[in-house]
Amino acid sequence: MMMIEQREETSKTETERRAKQSILRSFSSGEDIIAWLADRFQIDTQEARSFGSMLVALGYIYPLQDHKRLLIKPDASLYRFQTPYFWPTQQWPVEDTDYAIYLAKRNIRKKGILELHEQEQYNRLHKWMNHKWDFIVMQAKEQYRAAKERKKPDRVVFECQERAYWVVHRPPPGTVSAMDYGLERRIDPNADETKTPDFYERIMIFTQQSIMRPRVKSSVSIGALVKYCTTYNSHDPFLSKCLPSNPWLTDDVTFWTLNRLNVEVPSKMRVERWTFSFGELLSDPRGRDDFRLFLKKEFSSENLAFWESCEDLKWGTAATMREKAEQIYKTFLARGAPRWINIDGKTMEITVNGLRHPHRYVLDAAQTHIYMLMKKDKYGRYIKSPVFKDTMKKAICPEEHKFSDAQLEQNAKNRRPSLSPIILRQQELEQRAKMAANAPVDITQLCRFTTPVPHLAVYSGITDSPSLAFPAPSPACPSPISVALDSTSACERRLEADERKPEALGPVRGPVSKSRMALSLRRLLKRGCTPATMFASLSPKCHSAAGTSSRIQPISPDEPSQAPPRRIGNFFQIKVDIPPECRIYPIESEDEDEANRSASRGGVGTKEIICPWESLTPHNGTG
């Protein structure tokens, strides 16, 4: 790349010299230059114009008026040649010291009124080159005085030259300069490397790793690439037209305003993109909002909320991680949690074990599970839902802009900087806080299966079996398999439950929640957390009751016994095959056996940390 640049630049030097030969005046108009270029190199006007703009952007020619816009205008605006001292051809490093001296000189000349970006740079350089500052100021003064020795027109020309040089190398905001600062690398990637043993070792390691990489058939990978390209072809602003107009080309920001993150009415292209994949839908905030709305209607918005909280945990600051993990556990994972999510037992176990020492990725397994759940089930339904169809109908398709040249000029003049990212972030946080404040009461809360009412016994201190009587929302929310199987039926059932439930539950929930707080949450959590502990608590007592719990569990037939203290069951005559004492998470048989074994072995001595935030206390209840 640098070689090409160098070659280009040497050719430009040649061009320049030839140009100076033929153009005798010290300045020329833009159209003259373009005409000369087109003539000299036998290219058409458009290309000559681009080449001319390149020359200006690199600093070989500078405009006399409008010095901040580094391009060539095909009219009578004047351009002058830059002196070779300021050419970029030899790639002399552009020193900050020189820039500081220039700014100091400018400060003297303008009596302290520098432009904003210049002021900022000046302060920054003052901080970083403090030790040289006396020198810089003195040198600036001396250069200023030396300049005064020259004749007035020469002085002006020199100042223009210097200013043009610094516009190219330290572009003010809004200027596009052609200098890419790849020169400051320690190693030049194009230079030939000496063939030392280290070099060969590096090559060997590289090739070994290349061999070890997993491979895929090219037909598969190419097929995937082709599919991706065909799908996204019309959405790519490089390959197809951007409606209404590409802001980088026309300097008109309608496209960005229409496609803001939280716009009310999305554009048709955007909505179409949501149908490509679930990832696309989630990554677009507007799509996520739509999806959230849909889930709210389906009463399963806790999934998305959980997923979002996991993302928040992953990407958040380390200081808040612990509290966040705790919060997530209490809100989504704990038994009787207000927004309980439905994940299978294995994942739950892994997660809860991991939560002992929470780190960023502790909820990864659960998050993936929920993501897959949403993707396989909810996403498909969303695409077919009236919510989505409605959004698609309302989506706008803006008309294309047709700007004339004069309008383009006007647009370029009216360029304004966009909102600062700090403000955007603040807005985002505010919105998130607002959403958290209005967090919907998930309808699952009202489901009898997650209600804390049955656990009143637990809270009042009865240490044994009632915990088991946690009437899992089993058929309603057992494991993903059954969810997949009878999701619709479960939802219906839940809905039914809700309808009949609210009045009964409303007044009860108040005192219940209070008592829940009053008594040790600890105990609840201790009871609720590890299925293994649960078994441990059960096994000595409940073997006798094994026979009674013969109700069919759709998932694991090998249920160990549990005492059925009471049937929380069927107030509302819902035909549901739930044994009232069934657990939330069906556990594989091996786990049970293990747990039993360990329990019997450990006995009282086993101090299992059930809830990660609790201190070690001898869990006497396990007996």
Added chain:
Amino acid sequence: MPLVNNKVGDDSTVGKDKALADGEALVDSLIKVVACYRHLASCVGSCTDSLQLRDELRQTREKAQKLAVAICHHLTSHLRNKSLPEEQRKEMELLWVAFSSSLELLHVDMCKVFKMGDIFSLADTGTLVQTGLQGGSSEVAARALSIPDLNQAQPPALPAGLESQEQSTLEQEISQIDHMIDDMEMKVNVLRWMVEPHGPQYADPLSSTDSASLALLSMDEERPGHQPLCQRSHIFVLLLLFAVVFVAATLSVCIFLFS
């Protein structure tokens, strides 16, 4: 330019102050010369490039080198003197930093002149870039050499050998400066981050300058093409104003007469 005597180990404060003052004077003049050299160097390759310019460059360069050598000796000897009191040392270090920065600037400029001298040979004046500069740079050179006027007695024709000789001399001098910089770093250990400058952050506008010319200058560079237009509009406005005043005056006179 008289060389400063090496006053190593001089304990009297008067002597020390003098050394400091000497050092400061030397460094100031070096900075001045470097500034002028930069102005001259920016003309190389442009349409004002000529034998005269090259000669001026050479003279300025030689002066800069003499000064550099002098300062080098002066500062090195003082800074290696362990018995130097703290404030003196701080001052010396400041001078040292200024000196090394000037030397770096000079080195860079000399390299640039060398490279450009290679590309833009004076033999072929057609290849020089038309930058719009008209005047010569003799005043700048005169300032650099601290002489009121520069007498030009250059032969118009340039023997071909002289230019290459010039280039090789330049090369040698560049390497000399290189060595000097290296030597300096080896001999004296100045911790740059410990050096604190005295001066203000913003250079004060020079009191000796003519504010009118300053204002004109800033106006000039911002709107080189709009000058005639502005003048015309100003004249127009003035005329209008006069006309209004005239009309008001006649009206008042009429009223006075008729009432």
